[in-house]
Amino acid sequence: MKSTDAEITNRQGSTSNGAAPQTGERARVGDADSLFWRIVRPVGMAALFLTLWGLAVRWSGSDLFPTPGNVARGIIELIQKGLLIKYIVASVFRVSWGFTLAVVLGVPLGLVLGWYSRAFQAFNPFIQILRPISPIAWIPVAILWFGVSDAAPIFLIFLASVFPITVATIAAVQNMQLVYLRAAQNFGLGTGELFRQVILRACLPQIITGLVVAGMVMIGLIGLILDLLVRQLEKFDEVRWGYVGRRK
Secondary structure, three states, rough: OOOHHHHHHHHHHHHHHHHHHHHHHHHHHHHHHHHHHHHHHHHHHHHHHHHHHHHHHHHHHHOOOOHHHHHHHHHHHHHHHHOOHHHHHHHHHHHHHHHHHHHHHHHHHHHHHHHHHHHHHHHHHHHHHHHOOOEEEEEEEEHHHHHHHOOOHHHHHHHHHHHHHHHHHHHHHHOOOOHHHHHHHHHHOHHHHHHHHHHHHHHHHHHHHHHHHHHHHHHHHHHHHHHHHHHOOOOOHHHHOOOOOOOO
């Protein structure tokens, strides 16, 4: 019986010792497979997207939309002419100024309107009237006011960003937990310290979320459409605002 028990113990030990390397090998194989698929899936999806893009352009027979090959050749041509970096710097300049102005105005305005109910009741109707208007609809107004210059895209990017930032900040203040305000009142904080030390810090996560949504989605869309329209307008002398009738 003792020998039988010893044999069973040895077999169990050998089985357990042999299972560990197999488990480790399976884990390594699983990690390799997961790494392989993490690379293959996005690459395959990108290839499928480019293929469908090219087929859709060829099937439509339209000359307005380029194929992926045309886009690649256009980028290479811009690089060869030294224009790509210039265009990138110009776009970053416009986006930075427009978005910075929206933050500088939208965040303080949202804090004030979210905290003071009377100010919110006075200004909220105007915000709700102007907010649904698409920034694309402001393009003729921007060109009429600022002409074909950097001020027009900066103005449009500002409009595209300031309303989402203001509304997100107002919602953050109005939904703030009352325990923060009660603690601040117990410590006797003034209005200025209350805004700096409590309200701004408590609302900062939601404000950052509003900045991300307004900045990434709206600015990218407006920048793309605005660049296309402005470049088309630059080809026609008749629509260069402020210069009509000055030609001899």
